[in-house]
Amino acid sequence: MIVSRFAPSPNGPLHLGHAYAAIVAHDLARTRGGRFLLRIEDIDGARSRPELADEFRRDLEWLGLEWEEVAPQSTRLESYRAAADELLQRGLLYPCTCTRKEIEALKPKLGPDGLVYPGTCKGRLIDPARPAALRLDMERAQAEAGSLTWVDELAGEQICDPQQFGDVVLVRKEEPASYHLAATLDDAADGVTLVTRGADLFFATHIHRLLQALYDLPVPTWHHHALLLDHEGKKLAKRRGSPALSDLRERGEDGLLLAQQLRLQRLPSGISLGKP
Incomplete structure (x- = not known):
């Protein structure tokens, strides 16, 4: 259905x-x-x-x-916390204290969703007194997930390429989860089989497909109108x-x-x- x-x-x-x-x-x-x-x-x-x-x-x-x-x-906040904890334990998330201004000063390249984070905090000791977001180690996550595809009803089959986004934030400093994490978990929990949304979110689907693979979630079809x-x-x-x-x-x-x-x-x- x-x-x-x-x-x-x-x-x-x-x-x-x-x-x-x-x-x-x-x-x-x-x-x-x-x-x-x-x-x-x-x-x-x-x-x-x-x-x-x-x-x-x-x-x-x-x-x-x-x-x-x-x-x-x-x-659903507990489900987001549990999901983030799972990726932390698997070594796929790392804390990041960088502000947007600090990232902009590094003049990183641009991706589909804006500035691509250059991995400044990856492997670095973080000051526990500073608020920290949790970022996905994209290279490691994609290596674990392997080759993936996803299907849009209008655009057809797509090769999953989340690397273009860099290490995206999954848990924000001021919020319990990013859109990427929350929407992916919620669609699976709600049994959504057809994700409809605007064409401006087409590229975000590369990230969501990767998360589905990491959490072994059902894969819906998408319809970007x-x-x-x-x-x-x-x-x-x-x-x-x-x-x-x-x-x-x-x-x-x-x-x-x-x-x-x-x-x-x-x-x-x-x-x-x-x-x-």
Whole structure:
């Protein structure tokens, strides 16, 4: 059975880009006789606002979507700690006290997700008084996992190449887990078989596939859909002030009509659909 999910973070209101992502995940599951899950990813520290989760539910209902809600990330912290401890014991994680400013000063190369960490703290004695993140020793992890592939419904089979990201953070200094670790563990725990998300996260899948191999987790299929773009050709984002679904809803706009327009790619003025 197909199981998809929509997993928003309550650090700002949902916008049209979220609506499109939720509709894609919902419709792919429903048309194939599957299940559509809602998971609230609420471990973003002080930025997480619990009251927004109720707004999200009202937004999805307004769009005419039906879902099953699973446990929010804030209830899963022990699973993240246990997973990190396992990799620590296997020698695949190491502490890193470097700040972003310190990393930038080293002028490292750029990867798909920004600066590629040059491994400064690997094998170094760390001052226990300084806050430390935990990074994945990518070379060692990939050697243990071996050759891997993953499949995107739109792009086909991909050769897994996480090395391009360098030693990524799996446990952040101020949070219990990075997106990479939490999303990978949660999708497996929730039985997700089809991971739908925006094309901007396509390359992150290389990391997630590696983590699945390290933890011996089930491997889903992925579906990286196109993003909604604003008039400048940039993806819609909370931080850029993209119109909130809650504002449209409270103005009395028809959510069912909006959902149908998004399905037909009849987008509001100033918004376009990028390439998947």
